[in-house]
Amino acid sequence: MATPPPNNSLQTMLRAAVQSVQWTYSLFWQLCPHKGILTWGDGYYNGAIKTRKTVQAMEVSTEEASLQRSEQLRELYESLSGGETNAKTRRPCASLSPEDLTETEWFYLLCVSFSFHPGLGLPGTAYARRQHLWLSGANEVDSKTFSRAILAKTVVCIPVLEGVVELGTTDKMEEDLNFIQHIKSFFIDQQHPALTAKPALSEQYSTSKPTSSSSSYPLVTANNTIPIQNIVDRGEAIILNNNTKEAELAVPNSSFIPSELMELDATLEEFRVGSSGDGSNHLDSFPTEKSMALCSAGLELLQLQLPPAPAHPPTENLAQGGTDTHYSQTVSSILQKNSRRWPESPSLNLLTDSFQSAFNKWNSGADDYQHHFHVSVASVTSQWLLKYILFSVPYLHTNWLKGKGTSPYETSHVMAERHRREKLNERFLILRSMVPSVTRMDKASILGDTIEYIKQLRDKIESLEARKRLTGKRRMRQVEVSIIESEALLEVECVHREGLLLDLMTKLRELGVEVMMVQSWVKDDGVFVAEMRAMVRENGNGIKASVIEVKNALNQIIPRHEPYTLASSDHF
């Protein structure tokens, strides 16, 4: 097996290839022996630069700018995808930031994060089949076929050595086998003798791109240093390897119908090329054997196409879906990291002072200081002029008047007001001395206490008047009797006691006075009142009771509590 060329040599080849055809970028997907997957090996960016204008001067400066750009894009990817540790590390001031990129630069940068298993994705499929794949209109196809599709309209993957070379451009270009051969020459010519390669390459270049051919031809010549016999051995070895891999390829049976058609066309094309070669040089056996092997592989694939068809779509969909998810996650991760950085950008807001006013804006710093300021203590200079105007200037007149020897100005109002206040104060003092319960000495309290005292006096007056009325009523004690022939009319009013009415009627019966009708009641204040109508009868002796006899008898029955009763007794 041929050993892979060194990295710098690889990048040189990538650069030469992409520049010769003026495409946007070139990548090398390298097979990792341990993991068995294709990963990003190296790349060269040959597209538009956003923040730096490429001066159309010397070719060297242009190449130098693109080379720097490729390296800067790689550094940017590493800083963006790095963890916290990398984020803290300061990057050179010349480093790129995400806002410095064009869309194509973004695409190139994101390619670094991809990897492909053999048979998966465009590079993986090209590697597994050992055939180039030309995808035209890449930005329009289903993301399951080419999940990195954004801007690259044409993508070509060509298997070489132990990996796949990928070129992309923003222009839509149809498949061109001469293009394929041209690109391959940068990586495969090392295996051919110089003399043998010259006529074939020269023929192809003159047909398609004379300028590119002349520019790249010397490079190929310079790199060719391998002996003829060794080339023959390497060629055979390669053929054997290809056969082995294609036999293995037949076993998985993974392929697309469109890809199959493309591959078949490529095989036929190479067959024709082989025939031409057979007629022109002594290495007929080599191309003939290769062509036959390719035809055989193609026929095998065609025969196996129909039976495994139902199983292909699910597997491919899952694989492509996974790749698409990876892409979205990468973009999200980068955007999230960027979003963290953007808020930290310094604010460009400038505070503009207003020069229209003589007043300055209030300073918050001074505000803090003034929070500790206390009310100023009276000092000699505090409010000096204002105090002089109010306190001293009015009395300048007095001094002047006295100086003139005239009497002072009229002070009647001052005296009147003072007299009024003195009277008020004096009367407040008198009022305070008249009120027994004084709580405090201020005028409001004196007034309040006075109001309370007057209320008490009013209550006392009312209670005394009520008592007087009660006393007057208790003095009533009255008995009235009138007798006309045999009819008597009696009225009694006295203090009530229990059984009084019965006692009165019993006494009257003893006197021969028969009660015919009685009307009596007791008043609320305990006064007994009775009105009676009676017939006076003759007693045993034939004598009727007199008014005086009846009156005196009743007076003995009713309660005696008053001096009047005593007087009545004396009179009796």
Added chain:
Amino acid sequence: MENSTQESHLRSENSVSYESPYPIYGMSFSPSHPHRLALGSFIEEYTNRVDILSFHPDTLSLTPNPSLSFDHPYPPTKLMFHPRKPPSSSSDLLATSGDYLRLWEVRDNSVEAVSLFNNSKTSEFCAPLTSFDWNDIDPNRIATSSIDTTCTIWDIERTLVETQLIAHDKEVYDIAWGEARVFASVSADGSVRIFDLRDKEHSTIIYESPHPDTPLLRLAWNKQDLRYMATILMDSNKVVILDIRSPTTPVAELERHRGSVNAIAWAPHSSTHICSAGDDTQALIWDLPTLASPTGIDPVCMYSAGCEINQLQWSAVQPEWIAIAFANKMQLLKV
């Protein structure tokens, strides 16, 4: 340094200075002559002067008018032009207070003494006046405050006392009209009282200083919103804002001056702006918020003069100019 120099240069275009031969106290803008100012001198003697200046906004300059300068006995405690244009269109009326209330007619090239008001019926001398205010709704009325505890309402045309009230228990230091018949006064007794001439037997106390014997020195009534007035206390850095609807409790206390306050003036064109000046050499413009903040109110902007600011006037005709007086200087500041 360069920026400071440039800023200083820019500031000078926003202020106009006038240096007087003597210290200044009384000041007044003329409403009828937009570019006219009156300045009263402060000399602790009998002989004092009142000068009339002309302000030129185009050239930002102030020029005195010697023919309009006149003698005034004692320092005038207050100067005030007639609040409206008098019938005679060419002349201007200026009132001054001191030993008497005096009225002057400022003509084109001369000043004549018009009236002298005496409120004493038994003496030829009037009780000294501390301040006065000219009623802008009824310009025939001037109210004066006196050290004899009275406020006097004068009839200007008839040169007579319309009413005299015993307003306070002690000297009355300032007075201000609110409406045609309503005025307020502040006193050495520490109270702000409101009087209504339709009910002379009654007055309302709307504020008393927290310390009973702390005099109130100046009073300003907000003409854009009559619910509010402002007062200052002796030896205090506070400007007390009062709402006449809620007596005794201030709605705000402005405490950002680092010295005592000497003068206050409401903005003539805004109901929420007030200017204060004090011993800390600063003039502050405040914007009163609707709701008081717990940490206190900060002024909107400030100006630093060279020494204590004693007097402050906010022009009603040209509200973009404020006049301050300190030492023997007067400055017009653009707001």
